[in-house]
Amino acid sequence: MNMSNSLVWFRRDLRAFDHAALHRALTASNRVHCVFVYDSGILDPLPRDDRRVRFIHASIASLDAELRRLGGHLIVRQGRPLEVVPALAAELGVEAVLVCADYEPEAVERDAQMAERLAADGRKFLSLKDQVVFEKDEVLTLAKGPFSVFTPYKNAWLKRLASMPETLASYPVDQYAHNFAPPPLDAPALPSLEEIGFAPGEPPLPAGMEGAEAMFEDFVRRIADYGRARDFPAQDGTSRLSVHLRFGTTSIRHLVRTARQMMENGAGGTGASVWLSELIWREFYAMILARHPHVVHQSFKPAFDAIEWESGMDADELFAAWCEGRTGYPLVDAAMAQLNRTGFMHNRLRMVTASFLTKDLGIDWRRGERYFALKLNDYELASNNGGWQWAASTGCDAQPWFRIFNPVSQSQRFDAHGEFIREWVPALASLSAKEIHAPWLVAQDVLADKGVVLGRDYPFPLVEHGAARKRTLERFAVVKKAAP
Numbered sequence: 001m002n003m004s005n006s007l008v009w010f011r012r013d014l015r016a017f018d019h020a021a022l023h024r025a026l027t028a029s030n031r032v033h034c035v036f037v038y039d040s041g042i043l044d045p046l047p048r049d050d051r052r053v054r055f056i057h058a059s060i061a062s063l064d065a066e067l068r069r070l071g072g073h074l075i076v077r078q079g080r081p082l083e084v085v086p087a088l089a090a091e092l093g094v095e096a097v098l099v100c101a102d103y104e105p106e107a108v109e110r111d112a113q114m115a116e117r118l119a120a121d122g123r124k125f126l127s128l129k130d131q132v133v134f135e136k137d138e139v140l141t142l143a144k145g146p147f148s149v150f151t152p153y154k155n156a157w158l159k160r161l162a163s164m165p166e167t168l169a170s171y172p173v174d175q176y177a178h179n180f181a182p183p184p185l186d187a188p189a190l191p192s193l194e195e196i197g198f199a200p201g202e203p204p205l206p207a208g209m210e211g212a213e214a215m216f217e218d219f220v221r222r223i224a225d226y227g228r229a230r231d232f233p234a235q236d237g238t239s240r241l242s243v244h245l246r247f248g249t250t251s252i253r254h255l256v257r258t259a260r261q262m263m264e265n266g267a268g269g270t271g272a273s274v275w276l277s278e279l280i281w282r283e284f285y286a287m288i289l290a291r292h293p294h295v296v297h298q299s300f301k302p303a304f305d306a307i308e309w310e311s312g313m314d315a316d317e318l319f320a321a322w323c324e325g326r327t328g329y330p331l332v333d334a335a336m337a338q339l340n341r342t343g344f345m346h347n348r349l350r351m352v353t354a355s356f357l358t359k360d361l362g363i364d365w366r367r368g369e370r371y372f373a374l375k376l377n378d379y380e381l382a383s384n385n386g387g388w389q390w391a392a393s394t395g396c397d398a399q400p401w402f403r404i405f406n407p408v409s410q411s412q413r414f415d416a417h418g419e420f421i422r423e424w425v426p427a428l429a430s431l432s433a434k435e436i437h438a439p440w441l442v443a444q445d446v447l448a449d450k451g452v453v454l455g456r457d458y459p460f461p462l463v464e465h466g467a468a469r470k471r472t473l474e475r476f477a478v479v480k481k482a483a484p
């Protein structure tokens with residue numbers, strides 16, 4: 001496609017390197033404009049101090065600075081993309097609008113409407129693969145169907161990559177920078193957070209391309225130990241790159257290329273290949289969502305929709321206690337405190353808290369999923385839905401329904417010294433490593449000597465795990481009857 005004038009619409013791809021749409025626009029046209037739209041449909045319902053908006057806002061500034069260094073600039077608008085983008089395309093007189101593909105069902109629908117609106121004005125809409133290494137139809141079973149089990153999917157994914165290494169090739173931008181449309185002299189300054197209706201504040205982690213790269217460089221130094229360290233929430237064992245992957249401030253190809261190089265030259269130890277597997281989980285869940293969009297509202301396995309979750313005022317109270325970290329199970333409460341205060345939760349703890357909500361409290365996974373969606377800085381529909389359905393056993397390749405995490409033994413195993421709990425539940429800081437995982441088992445006078453009174457300083461457990469486990473097995477028995 002050759003054009004004189006094009007517009008790249010940035011969405012969840014906030015970077016100016018190794019960028020499929022930007023590369024295509026710059027190689028096919030000699031006047032490339034760039035736009036980001038603060039989508040009022042997404043932003044209006046958010047709290048005014050939303051951490052993700054602060055991250056996006058800082059990343060937009062970094063993107064604009066990089067585009068200016070290259071000779072272009074970022075136009076920033078606010079409103080409904082379906083109105084703003086066609087209007088801007090007309091104002092600039094571009095022949096095409098280019099984007100990096102977004103696979104979430106609502107985004108797919110919006111992009112289909114965008115293509116129609118632009119076509120009605122005689123303009124093209126081009127959507128390119130960028131966010132994943134392989135899309136939903138690129139890694140298939142021998143029968144040419146989608147996988148529903150992770151390990152064979154991963155093996156097929158790796159095999160396909162080995163046969164098509166060019167899939168990881170970078171989409172360079174710098175060398176075509178002369179094709180950027182230069183910023184007009186009267187280009188307005190980027191809007192402040194207040195101007196888009198949000199409270200001022202710092203992003204929750206280093207934002208933008210340089211933030212992502214600094215975090216990745218730091219992780220690369222620790223990657224060899226990832227396989228061991230990744231399960232311990234008190235340790236700095238994981239990359240924390242999920243927010244950058246969510247908003248595209250880093251490139252998945254760049255991450256996979258680096259991990260593979262480190263596997264090949266031995267510098268990544270065993271950690272690099274374990275980490276690569278996690279990146280493949282991300283694509284697995286993206287594929288599941290794209291192939292089975294019913295998972296947004298229903299269980300992946302229909303038989304599990306017969307489960308009767310707890311409801312009513314008692315369930316609402318249990319749910320509120322879980323959200324606020326008042327369950328009486330220290331590891332669960334510490335994890336919820338981390339989520340509420342920072343917007344991050346360690347993967348092990350996402351599994352523990354999701355299991356606790358669904359299998360100890362008997363509450364529908366969809367309620368927990370929505371709470372995570374509200375709070376997580378890295379919230380992403382595919383991975384969040386996949387993670388929740390895994391923990392609730394309703395998903396594909398999920399935890400078997402009769403396997404129920406014991407929140408105390410998880411705590412003893414993955415926070416053995418209680419460091420994580422002490423950081424996030426200071427009321428228990430004086431307890432020893434032996435006492436901290438289940439304070440209700442400690443004699444009251446021993447607790448009192450340490451300044452802790454249960455029911456005053458820290459709650460009694462909401463449920464007794466053994467009894468809750470029994471109720472869950474009964475609740476899930478319906479699956480045994482309904483399943484073929």
Ligand SMILES: Cc1cc2nc3c(=O)[nH]c(=O)nc-3n(C[C@H](O)[C@H](O)[C@H](O)COP(=O)(O)OP(=O)(O)OC[C@H]3O[C@@H](n4cnc5c(N)ncnc54)[C@H](O)[C@@H]3O)c2cc1C
Pocket residue numbers: 230238239240241242243245246278279281282283285345346347348350351354372376378379380381383384385386387388391
């Ligand atoms: C109930 C539940 C909800 C979750 N919700 C989300 C979510 O909304 N957004 C999100 O990005 N991840 C989600 N995850 C997956 C995982 O917990 C996070 O990706 C991870 O904790 C992010 O930390 P990190 O970047 O340090 O991960 P690392 O361990 O460094 O992993 C590297 C990258 O691999 C991907 N990844 C790792 N584990 C998984 C996984 N289990 N599933 C899919 N991708 C994975 C992420 O992109 C991550 O950044 C969820 C998991 C569970 C169990």
